[in-house]
Amino acid sequence: MRVCVIGTGYVGLVTGVCLAHSGHQVICVDNNEEKVKLMRSGQSPIYEPGLSELMQSSMQKGSIEFTTDLAAGVDHGEIMFIAVGTPPLPNGESDTRYVEAVARGIGSNLKGGSEFKVIVNKSTVPIGSGDWVRMIVMDGFNEANEGASEPSFAVVSNPEFLREGSAVHDTFNPDRIVLGSNEAQALSMMEKLYQPIITREFAEDKELPQVPVVKTDLSSAEMVKYAANAFLATKISFVNEVANICDRVGADVVQVAQGIGLDSRIGGKFLQAGIGWGGSCFPKDVSALIHTANDYGYEAQLMKSAVSVNQHQRTIAIEKLQSELKILKGKTVGLLGLTFKPDTDDMRDAPALTLIEQLNRLGAKVKAYDPIVSQTGMRHGLSNVYVETDPERLADSCDALVLVTDWSQFKTLDYGAMAKLMNMPVMIDGRNFLDPTEMRSLGYRYVGVGR
């Protein structure tokens, strides 16, 4: 099928590349000229395992191209994905101005009475945005085509559930595909588009049953995305709260999580206690849902509590450092990891940023080592932190280390050699990622979260 993807960030680029790999003809549109230049040269602007290779092979086959020309994309696409950012506004509401600009742009480039097209909201948008996008597309069309016959199109909500760090894998191995629309023709085109994924053509385990397709109305599909992220964020906040109680009563939250996670009604995923959730989705999606609830006269108390537990959790590492080092002024703290989770270069709302800001405020010097940030030199607006090129240089003259991101590489660092370089071998394990007994045997004062 002919596909146009508008916005080539973590979602848009992965979607475009995976659809091209599935046999579709894809044009990716982005208004960032630098990004488009980079992608045309065969390089991915983001770090995502497996993405560059797949992108290059699709380019060689001629099934994907990159452009800044929205008109060309709209002309090409029988299915058009809107995959631009919806960042949070200061009041928690979702900033939909990029979606609005794209919807208007699509409208002004549609041709009246032409072939039926599907406009897909892939961006996470506030509930009710499906009808709003339709209205903006029509406004854009009417402004550009006075008196022309109406274009034929439908809006579908197709929320994205990929996880950064395993986005390509998740796209080919989804737990479900959610399609929100009342128009049968649009739904059948979407099912045709996803057929190779639904039938697990590119899945690791081809024996698995077909991917379930959940068909809903527009608003319910939009709600599915928010409710899923709010649930996962609340689950993490729940286990973090249990960890804080464990810390006080002397229980081990790792054992407790195993004990409750084996209950199939609860499940073991998202039960790892630590220094809190972050990233580009959970914080903004939970805030947006709280905001929407408020707009409609409902106070989402449970979600507000999940946010407030999370805000407190980010300060836990500071409390533990103060308890170990007492005065932080004049001390040097080394952060192991900067990105909000492993296998991504994404720093949006990463707990490391809160730590850097608070440690600086308390007069400590902050150093960091991150497998991606240190190697690529990508700084993503980082300031007040010395980014070191290897773990030994990080440990050198540190009064404490804080493990912030559970990169797999951090399991096998030479912690013995690092301890010898430190002023004081203190390890605050913000992800309960290391073996306490082993760390203590290497001479560390080891402190986890709730253990």
Ligand SMILES: NC(=O)c1ccc[n+]([C@@H]2O[C@H](COP(=O)([O-])OP(=O)(O)OC[C@H]3O[C@@H](n4cnc5c(N)ncnc54)[C@H](O)[C@@H]3O)[C@@H](O)[C@H]2O)c1
């Ligand atoms: N990142 C994730 O893990 C994830 C997961 C699920 C859903 N989402 C949702 O998907 C959406 C996109 O997220 P993302 O992380 O990919 O965003 P991103 O910020 O990484 O990418 C957005 C892209 O859109 C481009 N863009 C902005 N305005 C444009 C315009 N007018 N025309 C063309 N291109 C334009 C930007 O240049 C950028 O490349 C958001 O709504 C987000 O909430 C993200």
